[in-house]
Amino acid sequence: xxxxxxxxxxxxxxxxxxxxxxxxxxxxxxxxxxxxxxxxxxxxxxxxxxxxxxxxxxxxxxxxxxxxxxxxxxxxxxxxxxxxxxxxxxxxxxxxxxxxxxxxxxxxxxxxxxxxxxxxxxxxxxxxxxxxxxxxxxxxxxxxxxxxxxxxxxxxxxxxxxxxxxxxxxxxxxxxxxxxxxxxxxxxxxxxxxxxxxxxxxxxxxxxxxxxxxxxxxxxxxxxxxxxxxxxxxxxxxxxxxxxxxxxxxxxxxxxxxxxxxxxxxxxxxxxxxxxxxxxxxxxxxxxxxxxxxxxxxxxxxxxxxxxxxxxxxxxxxxxxxxxxxxxxxxxxxxxxxxxxxxxxxxxxxxx
Numbered sequence: 001x002x003x004x005x006x007x008x009x010x011x012x013x014x015x016x017x018x019x020x021x022x023x024x025x026x027x028x029x030x031x032x033x034x035x036x037x038x039x040x041x042x043x044x045x046x047x048x049x050x051x052x053x054x055x056x057x058x059x060x061x062x063x064x065x066x067x068x069x070x071x072x073x074x075x076x077x078x079x080x081x082x083x084x085x086x087x088x089x090x091x092x093x094x095x096x097x098x099x100x101x102x103x104x105x106x107x108x109x110x111x112x113x114x115x116x117x118x119x120x121x122x123x124x125x126x127x128x129x130x131x132x133x134x135x136x137x138x139x140x141x142x143x144x145x146x147x148x149x150x151x152x153x154x155x156x157x158x159x160x161x162x163x164x165x166x167x168x169x170x171x172x173x174x175x176x177x178x179x180x181x182x183x184x185x186x187x188x189x190x191x192x193x194x195x196x197x198x199x200x201x202x203x204x205x206x207x208x209x210x211x212x213x214x215x216x217x218x219x220x221x222x223x224x225x226x227x228x229x230x231x232x233x234x235x236x237x238x239x240x241x242x243x244x245x246x247x248x249x250x251x252x253x254x255x256x257x258x259x260x261x262x263x264x265x266x267x268x269x270x271x272x273x274x275x276x277x278x279x280x281x282x283x284x285x286x287x288x289x290x291x292x293x294x295x296x297x298x299x300x301x302x303x304x305x306x307x308x309x310x311x312x313x314x315x316x317x318x319x320x321x322x323x324x325x326x327x328x329x330x331x332x333x334x335x336x337x338x339x340x341x342x343x344x345x346x347x348x349x350x351x352x
Contacts (some may be wrong), residue, residue, distance in 0.1 A: 106305060112267075121167075121171065125164065128163050131160050132157050132160045145337055156290060170304040170305060173304075174307070177308070177311050184316065185227050185228075186316065187226075188223050189223070189224060189225075189226060189228050190221045190223060191224040191231070191265050191336065192219075192221065194218070195217050195254055195256050195267060196215070196217055196232070197232075198232065198235035199254050204242065204245065205243060211251065212251050212252075214252070214253040215255075216255040216256070217255070217256045218256060222258070223238075224336045225316075225338070226316050227316065229310075230316065233309075237308060238267075238269040238309060238334075239252075239269055239304065241332065242271040242273075242330075245271065245330070246270075246271025246272060246273025246274075246330060248273050249274075251267070252270070253268075253271075254269050254270075255268045255270070256268075258338070259335055260278050260335075263339065264318070266335045267333060267334055267335075267336075268331050268333035268334050269331065269333070270329055270332075271329075271330035272328070272329060275327055275328070275329075276330055277326065278324075284306055284322050285309070285322070290303045306332070316337075318335045318336040320333065320334045321333050345347070
């Protein structure tokens, strides 16, 4: 506003000065008038040409910078001067270059993540396959000396095949999430019943590993709005994670309780394993992130299970969290809405 008022004042001053010159010329001889008018005309033309050349130079600078940006140089910016004719254009060009720089940065991060994912997946597939081939060759060449040893080889092959199956299922789920091809069908379901069923499904594995299960699940119905298959996958992934990382503590628990003044339910799966360091907690829901043992060797797993949990929960209006006190308790939890706001529950909800 101040700049506009200044411009208006200068314009009015110029008009007054022009009027005074015209009045002065009115009393001069015709020859003087013509000479003065020609001088003013030439001066004005020169000023217009100079302004046009300056504008052209500024536009050429912007064009050159855009060409450099197109060639990959996104560091430089157009110098913004106090020239109303080009100032807004300079701002627009700089904004465009900044957007291009952000797109380039995202592309670089995405490519690096893709390479890391492919490298980790290749390792996770190659390792069990190599082991399976070794045991199959041993059985084929009759290297197992007794029926017990042959049975042990077959058990190892079965476990390795199961780990490959889990990895392929995780990759398939992840691919559907990324391709926006996973359709969720929200319905009203009993979250308490779903939690009990998930815990019961893991009882054989817990008994085999001598892990005690403590369940704190209400007897009454706990109605939540969610996709039934997605909830089963979330619970199974969290229980699998607790068994895999917390089996050393020989104690695992699952809890369900209302939250947010009855508008949601929270489910927590906890264990008494080695725990997770404070510096690692912010990363546990990232793809391919594996918490390491104190010596640095990983526990195993695809590193995709918790990332899938996070995506499935958040796409249904919930949230996830993780907390750990190493050696005491490590917990992963999620919440789901107990009831959906009007007009927000649709027959099909797609990932975006």
